[in-house]
Amino acid sequence: MTREDLTPADGQRDSIHEQASQWFFRLRERPGDPGLLAQFERWKGDDPAKEACYLELLLLWDELERLAPDSDKRAPPAVERAGPPAATRTGHRRGLAALLSLAMLCLLAWLLPARYWLPAADYATGVGETRVVELADGSRLHLNGRSAVTVDFDSAERRLRLLYGEAFFEVARDAARPFRVAARDTTTEAIGTAFNIRITDGRVDTTLTEGRVRVHLPDRAPQPLHAGQRLSWTGDHSVRVSDGPGHYLPAWKQGLLALDRQPLAEVVELLNRHYRPMIRVVDPALWQTPVSGTLPLDDLPTLLAMLERSLAVRHSAIGEQLLLLHR
């Protein structure tokens, strides 16, 4: 093709596209720079063609995310990912597809009131709601926000299942009927005792306050716990037992969230059991940021101020239902 074959309009368009991509990368590098933005606006002027080229580029960049090969992506937690999936059609990615459907289910779980989708939870709480229930045997069940439990007592055992969320159990002594709480594929068995179980995206944490429990895990010998100990069971089937404070009372019972180097993505999952608007971390670089310390579960402005001060995490309210965290 010779130069003459190219109509002037085409050539001009191409150069606009090139300029647009240059602007895009510059602005992406320094999104908060007012001077740069002003220069960009001067370049764009009133020209709808320039604006269209820039938007076409944004769209292309957005679409590229859908093609992400699994290995090149940081895996964010399912709840965070529930919205923008990046699945592909090829057969060997069925696993990813399954994972994404799971994410979709999680999303549904978030959206629909519990009664629509749960296998008949006996006790459930919504976002920001906590509840104490006295059970038939005198045991007390403390439900954290957005949590659900089924209860099934008979003459041989007291069987409960934590469907999702977090609960603290104060078990009445009854040597003849063991008290068993299932959470995902774990079962915690107690005689007279108090313990807390929390389900998060990648983990089940069982923390013992007093007495003793045995935690049954698939393909393993039962794991005994002493008071104050916490057992973490992750999706890749690894177990970690750590020592907490001697007499553990779950912080959520006091309207607090106690954290020890937990990734921000996970922290936000826990916060969303208590807060409206829903909080989302939009900046992937922040997902793994470790958070330590104590955050309030009933005071949004303080929470946001703390995040901003200690992690340099900013927030933006989008409408009334969404709060974005970013750098």
Next chain:
Amino acid sequence: MSTNFYQRALLASDLTGDDDGAGSASEAQQVPSLDALYQQHRPALLSHLQRMVKDPHIAEELLHDTFIRLSRMPALSSIRQPKSFLLKVASNLALDHLRQCQRQPDSGGEEELAEQASSEPGQLDLLLQERRQRRLREAIDQLPPRARETLLLVRYRELTLREAAQELGISQTMVEKHLKNALQKCRAVLQSDMQ
């Protein structure tokens, strides 16, 4: 209760905006503009999404996801005619969702999709989007190795150009050149496909 929280949150964000330095004040400006976009276009986007996914809860969630995506896009506040662009971003997310729904009962894939194409109106858009994605994937596969590597690094790991330059051991100018090259190739492939 939640409105009260929200108002206090707004108040807090005003306060923090005030006592921040000059550099971050600009970022605080960027935020209200996204909120302004939300306020202005929410009804149109929501009804569009509801038509596509036929479920108000899911439409609302997709609207959130739309704005999460938008929050990562620079200089949107400078756009004079953003509406059709916003609709497009939202539609893409809705199509992603519809595709997932179809995949749930482990279906046979494209042949089946094509069969359904006539019965449901959204199907045509789905097929078009998939075709675009296939073309894009091919375009990326055919990039020179260095350009491809750079694109993957910057796009999927969300690195800045500076970070990518460090990781690849090349100059920032070179990173930008690779990226511009990669995007032009992608664009060219999509355009030739349309004709």
